[in-house]
Amino acid sequence: MSRQLRYLLPLAAFLLLAGLLYRGLSLDPKLVPSPLIGKSMPAFTLPRLQDPDATLSDSDLLGEVFVLNIWATWCIACRAEHDVLLELARSGAVDIYGLNYKDQRDSAKSWLQQLGNPYVANAFDADGRTGIDWGVYGAPETFVIDRQGIIRHKHIGPLTMEVLNEEILPLLAALKAET
Amino acid sequence: MIPELGHFALILALLMALVLAVFPMVGSLNNTPGWVAVARPAAFGQFTFLLIAFACLVNAFLVNDFSVTYVAQHGNTKLPNIYKVSAVWGAHEGSLLLWAFILGGWTLAVALFARSLPDEMLGRVLSVMGMVSIGFLSFMLFTSNPFARTFPVPTEGRDLNPLLQDFGLAIHPPMLYMGYVGLSVAFSFAIAALIGGKLDTSWARWSRPWTTVAWVFLTIGITLGSWWAYYELGWGGWWFWDPVENASFMPWLVATALIHSLAVTEKRGAFKRWTVLLALLAFSLSLLGTFLVRSGVLTSVHSFAADPARGLYILVFLCIVIGGSLALYAWRAPDVSSGGSFNVLSRETLLLGNNLLLVVITAFILLGTLAPLIYDALGWGKISVGFPWFNTMFIIFTPFLVLLMGLGPLTRWKHHDAADLLRQFRIALLVSICAGVLAALPVFKEGSAYAGLAVMLSVWLVTTLFLSLRRRLSYRRGVAAILKDFSARGSGSYYGMLLAHFGVAVFTIGVTFVTLYDIEKDIRMAPGEEVELAGYTFRFDGVESVPGPNYQADRGTIRVFRQDREITTLTPEKRTYLVQTKPMTEAGIDAGFTRDIYVSLGEALGGGSWSLRLYYKPFVRWIWLGGILIALGGILAAFDKRYRLAVNRKVMASPATPKDKLATQGQT
Numbered sequence: 049m050s051r052q053l054r055y056l057l058p059l060a061a062f063l064l065l066a067g068l069l070y071r072g073l074s075l076d077p078k079l080v081p082s083p084l085i086g087k088s089m090p091a092f093t094l095p096r097l098q099d100p101d102a103t104l105s106d107s108d109l110l111g112e113v114f115v116l117n118i119w120a121t122w123c124i125a126c127r128a129e130h131d132v133l134l135e136l137a138r139s140g141a142v143d144i145y146g147l148n149y150k151d152q153r154d155s156a157k158s159w160l161q162q163l164g165n166p167y168v169a170n171a172f173d174a175d176g177r178t179g180i181d182w183g184v185y186g187a188p189e190t191f192v193i194d195r196q197g198i199i200r201h202k203h204i205g206p207l208t209m210e211v212l213n214e215e216i217l218p219l220l221a222a223l224k225a226e227t
Numbered sequence: 228m229i230p231e232l233g234h235f236a237l238i239l240a241l242l243m244a245l246v247l248a249v250f251p252m253v254g255s256l257n258n259t260p261g262w263v264a265v266a267r268p269a270a271f272g273q274f275t276f277l278l279i280a281f282a283c284l285v286n287a288f289l290v291n292d293f294s295v296t297y298v299a300q301h302g303n304t305k306l307p308n309i310y311k312v313s314a315v316w317g318a319h320e321g322s323l324l325l326w327a328f329i330l331g332g333w334t335l336a337v338a339l340f341a342r343s344l345p346d347e348m349l350g351r352v353l354s355v356m357g358m359v360s361i362g363f364l365s366f367m368l369f370t371s372n373p374f375a376r377t378f379p380v381p382t383e384g385r386d387l388n389p390l391l392q393d394f395g396l397a398i399h400p401p402m403l404y405m406g407y408v409g410l411s412v413a414f415s416f417a418i419a420a421l422i423g424g425k426l427d428t429s430w431a432r433w434s435r436p437w438t439t440v441a442w443v444f445l446t447i448g449i450t451l452g453s454w455w456a457y458y459e460l461g462w463g464g465w466w467f468w469d470p471v472e473n474a475s476f477m478p479w480l481v482a483t484a485l486i487h488s489l490a491v492t493e494k495r496g497a498f499k500r501w502t503v504l505l506a507l508l509a510f511s512l513s514l515l516g517t518f519l520v521r522s523g524v525l526t527s528v529h530s531f532a533a534d535p536a537r538g539l540y541i542l543v544f545l546c547i548v549i550g551g552s553l554a555l556y557a558w559r560a561p562d563v564s565s566g567g568s569f570n571v572l573s574r575e576t577l578l579l580g581n582n583l584l585l586v587v588i589t590a591f592i593l594l595g596t597l598a599p600l601i602y603d604a605l606g607w608g609k610i611s612v613g614f615p616w617f618n619t620m621f622i623i624f625t626p627f628l629v630l631l632m633g634l635g636p637l638t639r640w641k642h643h644d645a646a647d648l649l650r651q652f653r654i655a656l657l658v659s660i661c662a663g664v665l666a667a668l669p670v671f672k673e674g675s676a677y678a679g680l681a682v683m684l685s686v687w688l689v690t691t692l693f694l695s696l697r698r699r700l701s702y703r704r705g706v707a708a709i710l711k712d713f714s715a716r717g718s719g720s721y722y723g724m725l726l727a728h729f730g731v732a733v734f735t736i737g738v739t740f741v742t743l744y745d746i747e748k749d750i751r752m753a754p755g756e757e758v759e760l761a762g763y764t765f766r767f768d769g770v771e772s773v774p775g776p777n778y779q780a781d782r783g784t785i786r787v788f789r790q791d792r793e794i795t796t797l798t799p800e801k802r803t804y805l806v807q808t809k810p811m812t813e814a815g816i817d818a819g820f821t822r823d824i825y826v827s828l829g830e831a832l833g834g835g836s837w838s839l840r841l842y843y844k845p846f847v848r849w850i851w852l853g854g855i856l857i858a859l860g861g862i863l864a865a866f867d868k869r870y871r872l873a874v875n876r877k878v879m880a881s882p883a884t885p886k887d888k889l890a891t892q893g894q895t
Contacts, residue, residue: 055560058504059553062511066546068597069518071604073538122613124467131830131838163749164838209810 084199089116089191090181097148097156097170104145104171106197113223114143115216116191117167117207118179120151121159123187129206130163136212137166142220146170149179149187192216194223230295233283234374237324240276240331241364243269247334247357251350256422263350270331270338270353273360277331281324284315284373293384296377297321302384303806305777306392313397314387319521319537320373322400326517327363329401329408330356337412337437344433351419352412359411362544370537386777386806395455403448403475407513409441410482414510417503418552421559426503431493434506436865438489442482443861449475450854461812461827463747463842465850468617473596474516477589481509484585486861487578490720495640497568497575500560501582507556511549512589518545519596570642577635584628591620622677629684629735632728633691637698655694659687681739685732692725719867727860734853740846747843749829753836761843763824764788769835770828778802778811783828783837785815794824799839801828823847 084090093105109116117133119126137144146167148156153172160167173179182191192201201219203211247269254262284297288311293299301314301321316325334356341349367373390396416434420426452472457465466472485505492502518541569575595612637651663683667676699721703709712718746761754769768784780800787794797815804811817824822845829838 052561055500055557058508059550059557062549062553065515065597066542066550068600068604069542069545072600073542120613122615124462124464124614127462134838135830162747 084183085202087199088197089193089199090178092171092173092178092181094147094171094173094178097146097153097160097172100153100172104169109145109193110197111195112143113192113194113220114145114168115220116145116147116182116193118147118149118182118184118187118189118191120149120187121155122151125206126188127163129188129208130166132207132209132212133166134164135209136207136216141217143168147178147182147184148172149184150174150176190216192219192223194226229283230287230292230374230376233280233287234372236276236279236283237364237368237372237374240273240280240327241361241368243273243276244357244360244364247273248354248361250354251357252354255347255350255354260346263346266350266353267338269357270334273357274331274335277328280374281315281328284321284324285312287374288312288314291384293382294376294378294380295373296375297373299377299381299384301387303386303777304383305805306384306387307776309394309397310387310392313391316400316404317387317391320367320371322404323363323367323371324373325401326404326408327360327367329404330360330363330411333408333412334360337415341433341437348419348423348433351422352415355415355418356411359415359548362548366537366540366544370540383806386804389778389802389804389807389811390459392777392804393455393459395451395459399448399451399455402444402451406441406443406445406448406482407475407478407516409437409444410478410510410513412437412441413482413485413506414552417506418555421503421555424559424562426492426499426563428493428496431489431499431502432870435486435489435493436867436870438482438506439486439861439865442479442486443858443865445475445479445482446854446858446861449479450851450858453854454851457847458814458816459812461814462840463745463814463825463827463844465741465847468595468612468614470596471516471520473592474512474519477592477596478509478512478516480585480589480592481505481512484582485509486864488582491575491578495569495575497565498579498582499563499565501579503560503563504556505582505586507549507552511545511552514541514545514548517541569640572638572643572645572648574635574638574640574643577631577638581628581631581635584624584631588621588624588628591624592617595620625735626680626684629688629731632731633687636695636724636728637691651694651698652691655687655690658690659683662686675743677739678743681735685735688728688732688735692728696725714868716869717867720864720869723860723862723864723867725860726863727857730853730856730858730860732853733849733856737846737849737851737853741844741850745842745844745847748841750839750841751832751836752839753834758841760841761822762789763794763843765826765841767837767839770831770837773800775802777806778804780813781828781831783815783826783839785826785839787817787824797824797826799826799828818848820848821846 089106089109091106093103096102096104115136133144136142144166146169148170150173153174156170156172160170171178176184182189188206190203190207191199194200200223201215203215207216246265250262250269251266254260254265284295286292287295287298288302289308291298291302291304293302297318297320301317302311306314314321316322334353337356338349338353341352344352413434416430416437420430449472452475453465456467457463485502488498488502488505491498518538521537521541595617598612601607633655634648634652638648660683663679663686665679666682667679700709700712703712713722748758748760750758752758752767754767757764757766759765764787766786766788768786770781770783773780773782780802782798782800785797785799787797795817797817799815800813802811802813812827814825814827816826822843825840825842825844827840829840831837
């Protein structure tokens with residue numbers, strides 16, 4: 049009997065897979081539930097990327113409109129959006145903070161050295177715990193946070209000049225106009 | 228009018244597929260030769276109608292018929308003609324038509340060229356292919372009709388995605404689909420054999436050349452895709468472990484296992500159940516890839532527009548095809564005889580080891596690809612699996628794979644004496660270890676254990692291949708005899724193996740060296756400025772605006788010097804396409820045998836300054852050179868003389884018996 053059952057294994061594995069895929073159809077990988085939008089940003093205190101002894105926490109960021117970009121050196125799409133971030137930083141429209149997500153400190157530092165550093169400061173989230181609090185699904189992701197520390201916008205995937213000009217910059221202008 | 232003709236031809240093709248699926252199968256089960264004989268004409272009819280449908284869609288693009296929704300979405304009057312044709316498979320509906328068309332082509336090819344098959348077997352094989360075809364044709368007609376009209380008719384089309392306006396990507400999908408769909412032949416052979424209960428060596432021999440040809444196409448397709456990503460995406464990567472890349476790589480790995488396993492089944496009658504399972508799996512993974520690309524369950528740069536209804540349709544289709552075939556396997560496989568026995572130290576064992584490694588790697592890739600979905604479905608949150616995971620997994624398993632690859636050709640079937648084997652390969656072992664240690668020393672570059680390992684494995688592969696060749700030719704005395712050996716029966720398989728395995732050695736070197744030693748620099752440059760990288764001096768001569776047929780390009784000029792001698796002038800471009808205003812990079816590449824110099828334009832920084840990416844990529848060509856050698860090896864093997872002999876034998880009406888193979892044993 050067990051000999052016979054052995055030949056059912058591939059079928060069983062496939063049925064399991066089919067069930068998973070069926071479930072997957074009703075899930076949208078791009079649509080990450082963003083219950084965070086309109087809420088205060090999750091609290092965190094993390095070592096800084098450039099200086100492990102100093103920390104960066106949510107309270108340091110309060111008071112100004114800022115952009116939080118989640119990135120990692122293993123993430124190819126982050127490389128694609130890097131020029132856009134540099135452009136945004138250069139425009140002086142907003143301060144960009146980085147959350148270096150599940151990365152190696154050395155490679156992240158040399159990445160910034162080689163490609164240019166658009167960030168005011170980076171929090172180093174080695175185990176990705178803060179990323180989970182922020183509902184990070186995969187790098188890159190970009191959040192826009194207002195003066196009160198409320199998350200106002202989340203962009204999943206690489207930023208493009210189009211997204212920057214059509215979504216991020218108008219939003220930033222509107223947020224800055226708020227009192 | 229012509230689009231309706233295409234639509235109508237598509238409906239007729241579906242009807243033909245129905246005929247093909249039903250009559251030969253039923254006829255073979257209740258012994259009605261007349262019904263079985265329907266197979267060939269039905270295959271021919273199906274192909275004819277698919278050809279008409281395909282030609283109609285090509286025509287719609289060429290004459291800019293924007294009343295057809297698909298053409299309006301992906302065509303444009305300014306599109307160069309070659310891309311008007313490739314736009315046919317540039318998106319979901321048309322690429323499905325290409326799928327169906329190629330499936331029709333493979334079905335016709337089997338009907339025409341598999342003359343050595345008994346009619347009953349041929350009927351069943353074609354019938355299974357017809358069933359697959361029904362799935363795709365009805366999917367297209369009910370959910371994704373490429374000939375649907377639109378009103379009011381737009382005056383201009385929305386143009387093909389600029390990423391796809393490239394020669395490499397124009398031919399990449401057809402090659403890949405030839406591979407994916409070609410695996411349906413091996414699949415159909417396996418199903419037919421399971422139904423008939425005759426999983427014998429002749430079944431293996433019949434499916435072997437077909438499987439190899441499909442595998443060659445898949446190899447070429449993947450290699451082209453990797454090459455395209457390298458020169459088109461602008462950051463010099465050649466593989467990204469993207470879900471869709473994985474979707475093409477998994478069938479390739481399993482098909483690789485399959486062609487080796489088929490060899491064992493053909494020659495030794497062993498591994499029958501395993502081989503048939505691999506044949507089912509290879510095509511199942513192709514279908515799974517189709518699902519992943521088109522259903523939107525995973526995010527990928529390659530994804531087509533996602534539509535849950537389409538996803539559900541493909542999933543049901545998957546369940547019927549894969550679930551049905553695996554159920555058939557579970558039912559019939561226990562009755563299959565075990566076949567030839569073999570010792571622990573034998574070529575069979577080594578091939579089985581390689582098979583298992585390939586399947587394990589596939590399983591890990593599948594797991595990594597689906598992990599985001601698994602986490603999401605089980606409510607564990609959202610994750611993404613990146614480069615490090617896949618790379619680590621690959622680095623762990625491939626060295627064992629290559630070790631066994633070296634041993635395999637030196638080992639005899641059935642049983643090989645350990646002492647004798649050791650005597651044979653000790654030179655290879657010595658040479659490769661020396662080469663590896665040498666390469667790991669900091670004499671060259673900075674020295675690295677990985678470089679040492681890669682060199683050791685490649686040298687091991689090459690020396691063992693050389694030993695195997697020497698042993699084979701030692702039976703031939705004199706130059707004439709050796710030359711004669713090239714045209715002997717079974718020599719195609721042997722030299723094909725040699726070439727393909729050599730390709731793996733070349734590939735290994737390429738991958739390792741470019742990963743370890745590539746140098747990149749992102750830099751802001753003003754016109755006239757110079758910068759040095761890896762011993763080369765790059766001089767930036769500014770950017771000028773150049774019009775293209777359907778785009779406007781900023782073309783940079785970078786002159787590259789080495790010790791004051793000008794090597795080349797590179798002209799990377801940044802193109803803005805007129806309709807879909809996405810910026811596209813065209814890298815400037817100076818290709819070389821041992822290194823590429825690669826420049827891509829970043830952003831304009833004002834005052835004529837630009838951000839530039841400069842790369843020095845050692846041995847990167849070897850990656851694709853390896854791919855090409857592997858494919859060439861496959862071609863040699865597929866066109867081995869003995870498959871043509873099988874054709875002749877059929878004409879003389881004497882069935883092929885396994886005994887015939889003994890004559891060529893030990894040669895492949």
